[in-house]
Amino acid sequence: xxxxxxxxxxxxxxxxxxxxxxxxxxxxxxxxxxxxxxxxxxxxxxxxxxxxxxxxxxxxxxxxxxxxxxxxxxxxxxxxxxxxxxxxxxxxxxxxxxxxxxxxxxxxxxxxxxxxx
Amino acid sequence: xxxxxxxxxxxxxxxxxxxxxxxxxxxxxxxxxxxxxxxxxxxxxxxxxxxxxxxxxxxxxxxxxxxxxxxxxxxxxxxxxxxxxxxxxxxxxxxxxxxxxxxxx
Numbered sequence: 001x002x003x004x005x006x007x008x009x010x011x012x013x014x015x016x017x018x019x020x021x022x023x024x025x026x027x028x029x030x031x032x033x034x035x036x037x038x039x040x041x042x043x044x045x046x047x048x049x050x051x052x053x054x055x056x057x058x059x060x061x062x063x064x065x066x067x068x069x070x071x072x073x074x075x076x077x078x079x080x081x082x083x084x085x086x087x088x089x090x091x092x093x094x095x096x097x098x099x100x101x102x103x104x105x106x107x108x109x110x111x112x113x114x115x116x117x
Numbered sequence: 118x119x120x121x122x123x124x125x126x127x128x129x130x131x132x133x134x135x136x137x138x139x140x141x142x143x144x145x146x147x148x149x150x151x152x153x154x155x156x157x158x159x160x161x162x163x164x165x166x167x168x169x170x171x172x173x174x175x176x177x178x179x180x181x182x183x184x185x186x187x188x189x190x191x192x193x194x195x196x197x198x199x200x201x202x203x204x205x206x207x208x209x210x211x212x213x214x215x216x217x218x219x220x221x222x
Contacts, residue, residue, distance in 0.1 A: 035211075037160075045152070045160065045203050047211035061210065095159060102148040102207050103165025110159060 002026040002106040004096050009111030016086050020111055022079040022096035030054065030074040032098055036081050039110075040092040048094070049081065064090075083113070091115040119143050121204050121214035128220045135191040137217045139204030142185060148207045149187040151180055154216075155200045163202075164189060196221050 008020040022034070036048040049070040050059045058070050069082040079096050093112050097104035121141040129135040139149065151164035162171050164180040167187070177192045191198055199221040204214040 044216040045154075045205070045213040047213065050211070101166060103150045103162050103169075103171070104152075104160075104205075105162050105165070105171060107159040107161070 002098060004098065004106060004108035006094065006096050006108045006111035009094065009113045011114045011116065012086055013117050014086060014088060014115055016115075017082070017084045018086065018113060020081040020083065020094055020096075020113075022081075022108060024077045024079065024096075024098070027098070029072075029077040032100075034072065034079045035097045035099065035104065036070065036079075036094060037097055037104070037107075038090075038092045038094045038113075040089070043092070051079070086113075086115045088115050119206065119208050119210060119212050121206055121212055123202075123204060123214040123217045125215075126218040126220055128222060129191075129194045131196060131221055132193055135194045135198070135219055135221075137189040137191075137202050137204075137219065139187045139189070139214050140185055141206065141214075143208065144185050144187060144206065145182065146208075149180070149182060150205045150207070151178075151187075151189045152203045152205065153198075153200045154203065160203065191219070194219075194221055 003025045005023045033052050035050040051070045055072050067085045071080045093110040095110045096108045098106040148166045152160040153163045154160045163174050163178045179190045201216045203216045
């Protein structure tokens with residue numbers, strides 16, 4: 001059974017940095033691309049970033065390009081999201097998700113990021 | 118940029134059929150997925166690649182695409198189906214629709 005467990009969220013001031021982690025189990029980690037998807041309080045879902053299984057290819061939403069960096073450590077079965085220059089509009093629940101074909105079949109429980117002074 | 122449009126809410130009586138539309142200009146050029154999200158929970162994939170249902174998703178969930186509109190259909194709607202539903206397109210931006218709250222009353 002696929003299991004994704006996010007961590008690293010918390011309260012941070014605007015302009016600050018935070019690194020999220022997603023520990024994965026139940027599948028061959030390096031064989032799959034992974035993604036981060038976020039949800040602002042009371043709002044809809046927004047794709048943030050994706051990374052290929054090898055880590056060689058990364059993709060970002062325009063809203064985070066240049067500020068967020070996605071990476072992975074296949075020896076530790078862990079996905080990361082380094083978030084710099086955080087803004088109030090970055091606040092929300094951050095989910096890691098695993099796609100299979102054309103669909104995110106597995107999601108973690110999320111980690112909450114609060115950006116406030 | 119590519120956008121997907123959903124109605125804010127759809128109401129249905131228990132046992133009836135609910136149809137949730139999702140429209141977009143380039144919808145026919147990419148695959149569409151549907152996610153269910155109950156309050157306080159993570160999203161769950163209910164339809165992928167336009168019309169396919171993942172294992173464990175009840176048969177009452179189905180979907181179709183016609184022209185610029187995709188539709189999620191829930192037959193014999195149950196109170197447990199009350200949730201937010203999001204369509205999502207696999208274009209370069211992985212765009213989501215704004216979500217539709219399904220009200221079962």
